[in-house]
């Protein structure tokens with residue numbers, strides 16, 4: 001697989017820096033691997049510190065003009081990019097599936113969501129404005145919302161195209177420039193979108209893409225003193241490291257660090273709806289989702305029937321290459337398969353055999369069975385630690401008070417879901433559970449328009465919706481003494 005546009009790079013996928021597609025200065029390459037076949041599908045330029053410095057310098061140079069570009073013009077360019085992303089949906093979705101493993105229909109929807117982010121923030125570009133503040137009559141006071149400047153987006157491998165749009169679109173719309181570091185497991189679509197941005201006329205240096213490894217390219221970005229803001233999505237330890245590094249330069253950081261989110265099913269729920277929510281919550285994207293519903297809290301009155309029907313559904317999911325649009329694709333990498341396999345062992349030690357699944361599938365690629373452990377107690381490791389795979393922990397509960405207590409009894413606080421037909425109960429749950437998003441009667445409810453981010457160890461800062469504009473702007477207050485002299 002090679003780049004479609006003419007390129008003089010050695011790598012099939014180069015770095016996008018200052019309007020050009022280039023090799024890394026060292027010439028270093030890495031392989032993009034298809035997790036469904038374990039085959040190398042392309043070579044990618046591996047950005048090193050000096051390449052990231054170049055990208056940040058290019059962005060810094062591009063910033064004054066981009067900031068001064070009329071907001072409606074920025075919006076027009078982002079709408080053009082959205083249009084091009086949609087035009088390229090077939091190719092981008094295919095690349096995403098080959099690189100990440102996910103079912104092609106899911107990859108298509110991620111590409112559409114990415115286009116939606118650019119379109120949504122394109123429409124906001126010319127609606128970002130400050131306030132005027134009434135002081136005494138001797139003063140005129142107003143605020144200006146200014147972009148941060150050079151922003152870095154460190155992107156994970158689970159939803160590469162989706163999170164590209166989520167973190168880059170609001171940055172550019174509000175007048176920032178970007179350097180994007182995609183995950184080493186899934187760099188391909190980011191490079192392609194970086195090239196599409198150039199095609200539609202987004203000026204050189206405004207959007208740079210530097211694929212490479214976390215410890216090298218990622219760290220070079222978060223430690224660069226010329227970066228004004230970092231948006232990071234990934235694991236807690238890496239998020240802590242990014243925050244530590246960024247602190248040397250007082251760089252603003254926003255962290256989205258995953259979760260161990262509770263999905264709570266009451267006896268008065270519509271059972272089919274709750275089963276759909278439980279299945280989607282943990283098996284979509286093979287459970288590799290920050291907002292997965294990985295702890296299923298089921299009321300004891302319905303527990304046996306619910307778990308038995310859930311296990312039937314889970315065991316009937318088709319697992320295979322995403323390109324054939326199976327229900328579930330492989331895990332993203334060999335290393336991640338090892339992590340999830342270790343948790344299958346932990347689960348067996350903690351509660352015994354799972355009610356369904358529990359094994360790695362004996363074939364090429366990194367496939368694991370959809371797995372459900374029942375009778376889990378909330379203090380076990382499989383109830384407290386993010387597995388990030390198709391592994392569900394079912395925890396029975398007796399009443400509403402206990403459900404809320406269990407829901408909150410975890411270090412994370414990204415999302416939480418409740419299935420019930422009782423309106424008051426649903427909103428008491430929303431009031432009392434400490435998480436950034438509450439889903440009522442639908443797992444993953446919400447869209448590009450709704451603010452998203454964590455409480456507790458799930459991080460801070462908000463993406464999506466209008467809230468992302470707050471994350472990417474800083475307020476300047478202007479106060480004038482207008483007394484006649």
Ligand code: NAI
Nearest residue numbers: 155156182183214215218219234235238257258290386388
């Ligand atoms: P990670 O947090 O190490 O990687 C995420 C991104 O950070 C990648 O682009 C990576 O290259 C970059 N990175 C790594 N080290 C860095 C450093 N020192 N400085 C700057 N950037 C760096 O996650 P990893 O190792 O791929 O996955 C481990 C676990 O993290 C998963 O099993 C899952 O539990 C969690 N995770 C959570 C995600 C979420 O959506 N919140 C996404 C991906 C992983």
Ligand code: MG
Nearest residue numbers: 033099100185
């Ligand atoms: Mg890959």
